[in-house]
Amino acid sequence: MCGIIGYxxxxxxxxxxxxxxxxxxxxxxxxxxxATVQNKEIDLVRAEGKLAALDEKLSHINVTNSxxxxxHTRWATHGxxxxxxxxxxxxxxxNIAMIHNGIIENYQEIKAELVTKxxxxxSDTDSEVLVNLIAEGxxxxxxMLKAVSWALNQVEGAYAIALVAVDEPxxxxxxxxxxPMVMGVGVGENFVASDIPAFLPYTRKVVFIEDGExxxxxxxxWEVFRAENLAPVEKEVQTINWDVQAAQKGGHKHFMIKEIxxxxxxxxxxxxxxxxxxSSTDIGEVVLPEISAMEPPERLHIIACGxxxxxxxxxxxxxxxxxxxxVDVEIASEFRYRDPLLSKGSLALAISQSxxxxxxxAGIKLAKQKGLPILGLCNVVGSSVARESDYIxxxxxxxxxxxxxxKAMCSQLTALLxxxxxxxxxxxxxxxxxxxxxxxxxxxxxxILDAELPAMRARAKELSREYxxxxxxxxxxxGQYFPxxxxxxxxxxxxxxxxxxxxxxxxxxxxxxxxIDPKFPTFAMALKDELFPKVKSNLVEVQARGGEIIALTxxxxxxxxxxxxxxxxxxxxxxxxxxxxxxxxxxxxxxxYLGKDVDQPRNLAKSVTVE
Ligand code: F6R
Numbered sequence: 001m002c003g004i005i006g007y008x009x010x011x012x013x014x015x016x017x018x019x020x021x022x023x024x025x026x027x028x029x030x031x032x033x034x035a036t037v038q039n040k041e042i043d044l045v046r047a048e049g050k051l052a053a054l055d056e057k058l059s060h061i062n063v064t065n066s067x068x069x070x071x072h073t074r075w076a077t078h079g080x081x082x083x084x085x086x087x088x089x090x091x092x093x094x095n096i097a098m099i100h101n102g103i104i105e106n107y108q109e110i111k112a113e114l115v116t117k118x119x120x121x122x123s124d125t126d127s128e129v130l131v132n133l134i135a136e137g138x139x140x141x142x143x144m145l146k147a148v149s150w151a152l153n154q155v156e157g158a159y160a161i162a163l164v165a166v167d168e169p170x171x172x173x174x175x176x177x178x179x180p181m182v183m184g185v186g187v188g189e190n191f192v193a194s195d196i197p198a199f200l201p202y203t204r205k206v207v208f209i210e211d212g213e214x215x216x217x218x219x220x221x222w223e224v225f226r227a228e229n230l231a232p233v234e235k236e237v238q239t240i241n242w243d244v245q246a247a248q249k250g251g252h253k254h255f256m257i258k259e260i261x262x263x264x265x266x267x268x269x270x271x272x273x274x275x276x277x278x279s280s281t282d283i284g285e286v287v288l289p290e291i292s293a294m295e296p297p298e299r300l301h302i303i304a305c306g307x308x309x310x311x312x313x314x315x316x317x318x319x320x321x322x323x324x325x326x327v328d329v330e331i332a333s334e335f336r337y338r339d340p341l342l343s344k345g346s347l348a349l350a351i352s353q354s355x356x357x358x359x360x361x362a363g364i365k366l367a368k369q370k371g372l373p374i375l376g377l378c379n380v381v382g383s384s385v386a387r388e389s390d391y392i393x394x395x396x397x398x399x400x401x402x403x404x405x406x407k408a409m410c411s412q413l414t415a416l417l418x419x420x421x422x423x424x425x426x427x428x429x430x431x432x433x434x435x436x437x438x439x440x441x442x443x444x445x446x447x448i449l450d451a452e453l454p455a456m457r458a459r460a461k462e463l464s465r466e467y468x469x470x471x472x473x474x475x476x477x478x479g480q481y482f483p484x485x486x487x488x489x490x491x492x493x494x495x496x497x498x499x500x501x502x503x504x505x506x507x508x509x510x511x512x513x514x515x516i517d518p519k520f521p522t523f524a525m526a527l528k529d530e531l532f533p534k535v536k537s538n539l540v541e542v543q544a545r546g547g548e549i550i551a552l553t554x555x556x557x558x559x560x561x562x563x564x565x566x567x568x569x570x571x572x573x574x575x576x577x578x579x580x581x582x583x584x585x586x587x588x589x590x591x592x593y594l595g596k597d598v599d600q601p602r603n604l605a606k607s608v609t610v611e
Contacts, residue, residue: 002075002087002101002605003027004181005198006162006172008068008217009189014045017071018055020191020198025051026255026401026599026606027101027194028075031086034058035097036069040166042097046086050600067219068170070162072099075605080124088163089128091135092119098134098163100127101194102179103610105157130155134163144168145216145230148175152214152227158358158609162192175214175227179609180356180383183207183215183222185237190217195380195607196240197399207235208382240381254598256402256495260584261453263410264446267577269396270414275439284439286422290393291375296423297347301340301372302329303363304351305608307405307490308412312351313483315416318573322430323423332359333611335366342370349375353400353408354607355383362611364388377415379408393419402599403606404495406584409487413576417442441571449577452568459565460585463550464593466563470498470521474512474542475583476505477525478535480576485525488583495601496591505538516545523586526551526559527567527575550586552579 003024032054033046043064047053072087088097107126137147160179174192184191184199191199214227224233252258275284302312316327348367352360355378376389386392395411424430477485486502493500549561554569567578
């Protein structure tokens with residue numbers, strides 16, 4: 001949540017920072033701001049609303065040519081999203097400009113103390129308290145580096161901060177605890193940011209900043225210290241293989257539709273290096289070097305939030321069926337506050353696209369305290385989940401920019417399927433026929449999906465026109481399609497703001513069916529599998545109450561509903577990979593038709609780094 005960027009280099013900082021913020025805007029979009037220093041004065045420009053409002057404001061003023069500065073795009077936690085609460089925040093004497101992502105938990109005590117020393121506050125934020133504490137620190141320390149360390153030693157909570165100060169032109173300081181931060185190492189310029197896309201056009205060389213580290217960058221140097229005692233820290237510069245194009249819309253109207261259409265490639269990329277083909281038999285074998293040193297667990301606890309949680313629910317079906325490992329799937333925000341009974345021999349599997357979700361990280365911490373090893377399934381290389389895990393499997397989906405997660409789930413399903421196959425084989429509990437069929441058909445899946453996506457989109461468009469007036473939707477499914485029903489409902493509500501409930505189809509008659517009337521449509525997952533006859537009778541019950549039905553189904557399935565949406569049939573669980581984009585496309589086309597802000601839905605932000 002919140003996007004931050006700090007720059008020290010040779011280019012005019014304001015346009016570069018605003019461009020960087022544009023690539024981070026998915027992290028928050030309540031307000032935005034930028035600060036640079038010129039002639040010993042801070043130049044601060046902030047605006048309420050999306051980045052476009054800041055752009056508009058900047059177009060009417062002469063901005064400085066300063067070549068260092070900080071910028072922020074906000075997702076409000078403390079203080080309503082108005083300009084005075086927008087970042088950067090200045091200290092009382094306007095010598096320091098600071099941006100902050102996260103929450104300072106003890107800000108009230110610190111504020112009370114600072115007020116007694118004569119500090120006045122202009123905003124309602126916890127962030128302004130921290131910048132003033134740093135200013136106070138500057139009075140007791142001879143360098144800004146020491147002042148920042150002095151202040152950070154007193155705060156509790158989560159933060160990623162970056163700041164510039166009038167008495168140190170050309171320098172940006174940054175630090176983090178439990179909020180993401182990465183440094184970009186360029187030629188004659190250096191960057192800090194919440195996420196790599198912010199500086200991707202300028203460098204692919206990155207240094208991942210760890211909790212408790214404090215960074216000092218100038219155009220020609222970068223140094224990392226332990227914030228508590230300023231001990232220097234050796235860091236490794238890594239080169240990431242994301243390209244700039246992957247973080248741009250590439251001619252699509254929205255990131256979301258681009259990412260939906262990337263799913264065939266996402267499956268191939270996730271499989272890359274994980275299926276070894278035996279040239280004599282042409283049968284592939286799943287190899288997962290990331291976890292080869294680990295015995296298959298006796299029990300698995302999946303910890304995740306939102307869409308990643310839905311992926312976990314889906315994975316449970318396969319891991320239990322193929323690998324005969326009992327699986328509990330836990331909503332991370334619940335798990336972290338329980339006293340779960342975690343037996344020896346169990347493994348915690350944390351699923352997270354961003355790798356920065358606060359609840360998932362807290363779940364990892366708890367599982368660790370209870371002695372469980374952690375396997376992270378994560379998209380963002382070097383993220384907190386990756387670093388907190390004992391074993392890490394990357395989903396290799398590339399940058400996901402749309403706030404509504406799509407391709408990340410597809411990659412998570414692929415990885416979970418590989419895990420089920422791998423453990424099933426290693427334990428010797430999965431029959432050879434299922435194993436080789438799954439591997440074979442997985443390899444063919446990307447091309448089948450790729451060919452089908454344009455037709456799916458056309459069908460989604462058609463149906464979205466007919467149902468865009470609906471106030472509510474049910475999404476129903478059984479077996480592996482129940483988690484997909486939850487996901488379909490989540491996608492629709494988060495981007496189109498139409499109320500939607502995902503249900504296990506068999507649960508309808510235990511209460512929810514009371515809601516059905518001719519204006520309350522149902523989106524049914526009625527694909528061909530052994531549970532189809534059960535789904536069919538649930539749908540008859542819905543129809544008997546006058547409810548209209550859109551049914552995702554396969555050729556040759558007999559079903560008398562208002563709208564049959566026929567998807568090509570693939571093998572067994574792989575049908576989920578066909579159904580998922582259909583659900584995403586229906587939500588997308590509905591939201592777009594209704595004129596909603598698809599990539600940046602209201603009240604949401606990508607990467608939920610606060611509780
Ligand atoms: C929904 C969505 C969220 C995320 C959730 C977990 O479209 O994006 O529900 O899935 O916030 O995020 P990660 O996977 O980054 O931990």
